[in-house]
Amino acid sequence: HADFIVFRKGLFFNFGSRQITLKKSGTPLLFIENARASVNPLSLFALRLSVLFDGDISGGRMKGRVDLLHGSNRADITVGKAEIEDIPLFRVLGFAGSRGTFSGDMKMENSSGEIRFDLTNAAFEPASFGGIILPLEMFYKARGAMTIKDNTVDIRSFAAEGDGIYARVKGKITGGRARLAVELMPERSFKEKNYIFSLLEQYKVS
Numbered sequence: 215h216a217d218f219i220v221f222r223k224g225l226f227f228n229f230g231s232r233q234i235t236l237k238k239s240g241t242p243l244l245f246i247e248n249a250r251a252s253v254n255p256l257s258l259f260a261l262r263l264s265v266l267f268d269g270d271i272s273g274g275r276m277k278g279r280v281d282l283l284h285g286s287n288r289a290d291i292t293v294g295k296a297e298i299e300d301i302p303l304f305r306v307l308g309f310a311g312s313r314g315t316f317s318g319d320m321k322m323e324n325s326s327g328e329i330r331f332d333l334t335n336a337a338f339e340p341a342s343f344g345g346i347i348l349p350l351e352m353f354y355k356a357r358g359a360m361t362i363k364d365n366t367v368d369i370r371s372f373a374a375e376g377d378g379i380y381a382r383v384k385g386k387i388t389g390g391r392a393r394l395a396v397e398l399m400p401e402r403s404f405k406e407k408n409y410i411f412s413l414l415e416q417y418k419v420s
Contacts, residue, residue, distance in 0.1 A: 227253040234269070243303040246271055272300040274316070289322045298333070311339040314356075326363045333357065352376040352408070358383075365389050378404030 229251055236244040249269035268277035274296030281288040298304045299313045318331030338350035358372035365388060372383040378401040385394030398411075405411045 227255060229253075241302070244271065244301060246276060272296040272298070286324050287322075289320070289327075291322075292319045293317060313337040322362070326361075328359065328361045330359045331357065350374075352379055353381065369394065 231249045231251075232247070234246040234249045235242055236246070246269040249267060251265055251267035254264045254266075263282040265280045265282070266278075267280070268275065270276075271293060275294045276291065276296070278289060278291035280290075294317050296316045297313070298316050299311075301316070304312065314333045314336035316331060316333055318329060320329045321327050333356040334354075336354050336356060338353060340351050353374040353376040355376075356372065356374040359370045360372075361368045361370060367387040369383060369385055369387070374381040374383075380399040382397040382399075383394055385392065387394075400408070400411060
């Protein structure tokens with residue numbers, strides 16, 4: 215959904231929009247402000263339509279390219295220094311109330327692709343997985359890489375860092391159901407200050 219589209223004639227077909235809203239099943243995921251895009255009409259001779267775009271997103275910048283090919287679509291999108299608290303997608307993913315500065319890139323072809331990201335100055339809300347409370351509020355930095363295919367998200371790597379504690383997550387999320395392995399690696403000084411680890415001792419491997 216886009217509001218206030220203005221077309222301008224130039225070397226390419228250019229247009230701008232005050233706001234573009236990306237939705238899934240009626241739920242807003244992203245708001246792109248002051249969006250600008252250009253279409254290269256010469257790409258039609260190669261049987262594709264290439265669209266270059268950029269805009270503001272939650273205090274950061276987004277830019278990318280979308281190729282509309284015969285029978286398939288490709289997208290290459292980069293986000294720099296966006297605040298996740300103002301991006302509805304993160305609330306949909308279960309990070310309501312969390313804060314942080316997000317940078318990353320996404321490459322997609324049809325329903326498959328990969329995402330790489332860095333999250334700094336983070337402040338998470340505590341989370342519960344299968345009745346086990348994880349102290350996510352103790353982490354302030356994270357980075358990760360994941361692949362997407364159809365309705366499955368494969369988390370190849372996810373590492374989080376806090377004061378005296380580290381965590382790694384791997385696994386898959388299929389159809390909204392997660393099957394993940396979480397490793398928590400606290401330093402001794404951290405364990406002595408945080409009682410939460412006495413509740414996790416039964417899950418300790420090493």
